[in-house]
Amino acid sequence: MKVDLAPPLTMRLEQFTRFTTAERTRVDALSAYPYRTFEAGEAIISEGERAEAVILIQAGLAIRSKSLRDGSRQIMACLLPGDLCDLEVFVLQSMDHDLIAVGPTACSFIPTADVEGLLSEFSVLTKALWWSTMTDAAVLRSRIIGAGRRDALERLAHLFYELLIRHRIIEAAPNDTYRLPLAQHELADMAGLTLVHTNRTLSKLRAAGLVDFHDGWLQVLDAEGLKRLAKFESNYLHLARTERFTDVSHRASDLI
Amino acid sequence: MKVDLAPPLTMRLEQFTRFTTAERTRVDALSAYPYRTFEAGEAIISEGERAEAVILIQAGLAIRSKSLRDGSRQIMACLLPGDLCDLEVFVLQSMDHDLIAVGPTACSFIPTADVEGLLSEFSVLTKALWWSTMTDAAVLRSRIIGAGRRDALERLAHLFYELLIRHRIIEAAPNDTYRLPLAQHELADMAGLTLVHTNRTLSKLRAAGLVDFHDGWLQVLDAEGLKRLAKFESNYLHLARTERFTDVSHRASDLI
DNA sequence: CGTCGGATTGAAGATACTCAACATGAGTGG
DNA sequence: CCACTCATGTTGAGTATCTTCAATCCGACG
Numbered sequence: 037m038k039v040d041l042a043p044p045l046t047m048r049l050e051q052f053t054r055f056t057t058a059e060r061t062r063v064d065a066l067s068a069y070p071y072r073t074f075e076a077g078e079a080i081i082s083e084g085e086r087a088e089a090v091i092l093i094q095a096g097l098a099i100r101s102k103s104l105r106d107g108s109r110q111i112m113a114c115l116l117p118g119d120l121c122d123l124e125v126f127v128l129q130s131m132d133h134d135l136i137a138v139g140p141t142a143c144s145f146i147p148t149a150d151v152e153g154l155l156s157e158f159s160v161l162t163k164a165l166w167w168s169t170m171t172d173a174a175v176l177r178s179r180i181i182g183a184g185r186r187d188a189l190e191r192l193a194h195l196f197y198e199l200l201i202r203h204r205i206i207e208a209a210p211n212d213t214y215r216l217p218l219a220q221h222e223l224a225d226m227a228g229l230t231l232v233h234t235n236r237t238l239s240k241l242r243a244a245g246l247v248d249f250h251d252g253w254l255q256v257l258d259a260e261g262l263k264r265l266a267k268f269e270s271n272y273l274h275l276a277r278t279e280r281f282t283d284v285s286h287r288a289s290d291l292i
Numbered sequence: 293m294k295v296d297l298a299p300p301l302t303m304r305l306e307q308f309t310r311f312t313t314a315e316r317t318r319v320d321a322l323s324a325y326p327y328r329t330f331e332a333g334e335a336i337i338s339e340g341e342r343a344e345a346v347i348l349i350q351a352g353l354a355i356r357s358k359s360l361r362d363g364s365r366q367i368m369a370c371l372l373p374g375d376l377c378d379l380e381v382f383v384l385q386s387m388d389h390d391l392i393a394v395g396p397t398a399c400s401f402i403p404t405a406d407v408e409g410l411l412s413e414f415s416v417l418t419k420a421l422w423w424s425t426m427t428d429a430a431v432l433r434s435r436i437i438g439a440g441r442r443d444a445l446e447r448l449a450h451l452f453y454e455l456l457i458r459h460r461i462i463e464a465a466p467n468d469t470y471r472l473p474l475a476q477h478e479l480a481d482m483a484g485l486t487l488v489h490t491n492r493t494l495s496k497l498r499a500a501g502l503v504d505f506h507d508g509w510l511q512v513l514d515a516e517g518l519k520r521l522a523k524f525e526s527n528y529l530h531l532a533r534t535e536r537f538t539d540v541s542h543r544a545s546d547l548i
Numbered sequence: 549c550g551t552c553g554g555a556t557t558g559a560a561g562a563t564a565c566t567c568a569a570c571a572t573g574a575g576t577g578g
Numbered sequence: 579c580c581a582c583t584c585a586t587g588t589t590g591a592g593t594a595t596c597t598t599c600a601a602t603c604c605g606a607c608g
Contacts, residue, residue, distance in 0.1 A: 044462040051461060051531050052423040059416055076473065097473060101481065111482040113432065114455065118462050123425055139473030139508065160315055167308040169379055169425065176369065176432040183439030184484025187563070199370065205307060206300040206374050217332065217353060217395030219586065225357065226367040228440025233564055235588065252395065275307050443595075475554065489596055491556065 043067030044118025045092060066092065069144035074098075074137035081135045089145035091121045096141025102133040102181055105267065110181045123151075128170055132272040133177065167274075174272045183228050186267070188237045191227045193266035196247050200256050201273065212259055217252035299323030300374025301348060322348065325400035330354075330393035337391045340527075345401035347377050352397025358389040358437055361523065366437045379407075384426055388528040389433065427530050434528045439484050442523070444493045447483045450522035452503050456512050457529065468515055473508035
């Protein structure tokens with residue numbers, strides 16, 4: 037008995053703005069692509085793949101999930117009908133996690149070319165800015181994994197290693213040492229731990245000869261060991277260039 | 293003795309693509325705005341404010357942090373020199389968290405008008421898509437808070453309540469009941485808990501008369517109670533329309 | 549009827565939290 | 579110069595939460 041129900045994508049976007057009739061027609065058109073259906077548990081896209089289309093969930097439920105090498109898994113987001121995923125296909129090289137149907141799920145694949153129509157006017161600079169917001173989101177996802185599936189030691193190690201990489205990129209980590217003017221209390225708020233436990237965990241890292249944290253500086257003593265302990269996977273930072281790649285002597289993807 | 297060092301923003305964006313000389317000049321120009329300095333602990337923008345400019349961290353360190361009502365706090369991201377924040381000012385209504393300097397920090401405020409130059413050609417539809425990715429990121433941030441500062445009961449409650457709201461938006465939650473065809477072990481992967489503990493926590497929620505989860509359906513029995521238990525704050529979903537607002541009988545911001 | 553994947557329950561152990569005491573150093577005011 | 583406070587860091591002891599490892603139960607399905 038459902039009548040006159042707008043497509044979920046339209047309903048969702050109308051939370052943001054009210055469309056004119058012409059605009060609405062265009063939005064509705066995005067929901068009109070043919071869809072493919074997936075069974076529960078089936079992967080819509082897997083980690084490492086390069087998505088070729090923007091995916092719109094039409095019905096069902098999908099999750100963004102990341103499997104860790106130790107067999108554990110963290111689900112980072114839940115995608116409902118009307119949710120778009122992988123708008124980032126335009127700027128990121130490859131998926132850093134899986135997209136999996138959890139029940140029978142229908143997805144439209146909106147061809148890249150058709151979305152390009154919307155985005156064709158983008159300059160390289162605009163795309164670069166977009167890339168920036170996309171990688172920010174990827175870092176957020178990785179932090180969710182950290183909070184959910186890593187213990188205190190691994191969490192701090194991961195945090196310190198990620199910051200090391202990001203500082204190297206902007207050439208602000210001489211001798212693997214960088215400024216980190218945080219009180220332990222703030223480190224605790226980052227890691228989602230209490231102050232006391234952060235303190236004890238820091239001592240362990242120091243005792244293990246991995247990092248030294250004092251006076252607002254963080255010195256990484258054993259970058260490899262830290263990376264191993266953190267179970268660090270670098271792909272989520274999306275450091276490899278996606279287009280117009282030219283060799284450069286100094287490339288961040290060499291730094292990890 | 294630093295010579296010839298590109299601005300951090302340029303260095304960072306060059307991870308994505310290699311710019312032509314002309315493009316590079318334009319990118320560099322973004323780093324050339326006058327900056328303001330902040331002392332450690334000073335708020336650059338606070339929750340609830342409407343940012344009026346895109347903020348570029350030039351030197352120092354800033355954090356995105358969220359203070360909860362119970363006094364605890366979660367830091368969701370760390371911003372280094374070259375990081376842009378609040379590109380979302382163009383689409384979101386107000387900040388859902390604070391931006392705080394943790395050491396002496398220099399920030400440029402790039403006037404909205406100048407960035408508009410880059411984005412002016414955007415159609416409403418494109419902006420709406422962008423809004424979609426921004427709200428996705430906001431949901432990710434809220435999940436970090438959940439993982440870091442909520443116990444098992446609150447985490448599941450928050451998850452169920454968030455999904456309720458999102459289902460209501462697409463009108464897929466009749467009687468506050470929605471499809472959730474997940475096995476308990478998948479719920480565990482979402483919440484960052486073990487299967488066993490998820491099971492016990494679910495029983496508690498059921499015993500408290502808040503939700504019932506069975507056969508792939510989730511029924512919210514006491515939406516208000518659930519919201520209270522989850523310490524749910526709705527602003528992160530950014531449901532209120534930001535522009536061209538017109539009254540509509542059925543608006544999601546009424547639903548929460 | 550047997551098996552298999554979920555769900556459920558019990559008991560023991562690990563991890564992280566709370567509460568509390570104490571140390572250290574910077575800054576302040578007498 | 580010393581006493582005082584205050585913020586930060588460190589350590590100890592007891593407790594709560596969550597995990598691990600089972601064992602059992604149940605319905606679906608061959």
